[in-house]
Amino acid sequence: QVPLVESGGGLVQAGDSLRVSCTASELSFNLYAMGWFRLGPGKEREFVAAINRIGDSTEYADSVKGRFSISRDNTRSTVYLEMNNLKTDDTAVYYCAGDLRRGTRVLVSATDYEYWGQGTQVTVSS
Numbered sequence: 001q002v003p004l005v006e007s008g009g010g011l012v013q014a015g016d017s018l019r020v021s022c023t024a025s026e027l028s029f030n031l032y033a034m035g036w037f038r039l040g041p042g043k044e045r046e047f048v049a050a051i052n053r054i055g056d057s058t059e060y061a062d063s064v065k066g067r068f069s070i071s072r073d074n075t076r077s078t079v080y081l082e083m084n085n086l087k088t089d090d091t092a093v094y095y096c097a098g099d100l101r102r103g104t105r106v107l108v109s110a111t112d113y114e115y116w117g118q119g120t121q122v123t124v125s126s
Contacts, residue, residue, distance in 0.1 A: 004096050009120030017084045020120055022096030029077035031103045036070060036081045037110055038092035045110060048094070049081060053103035086124045093119040
């Protein structure tokens, strides 16, 4: 098991920026493909962003492209999601996910991920 712990969520206003983090307590974090998903009120879980294990390839949902940035620091076993120009539609619980088996790839499907965090709430007010 690779416990993933998200942090950094909170209440912000539209147009603000926020960075959420996900830290893994696993020494082989550098082998895991990582991703961020979100579950908004009345919505289905959706893909947000993903990054491969060495951090040189990323993918983003169209709804966040140009506003969000995913990065990772393998020395800290942490993946980040930098969110800029936040909109009320970005309000959701944000989950990080990790997968060892396909670490070289960028994974955009939730079913590809083996491990999940508990989520952190991001609320954007107008």
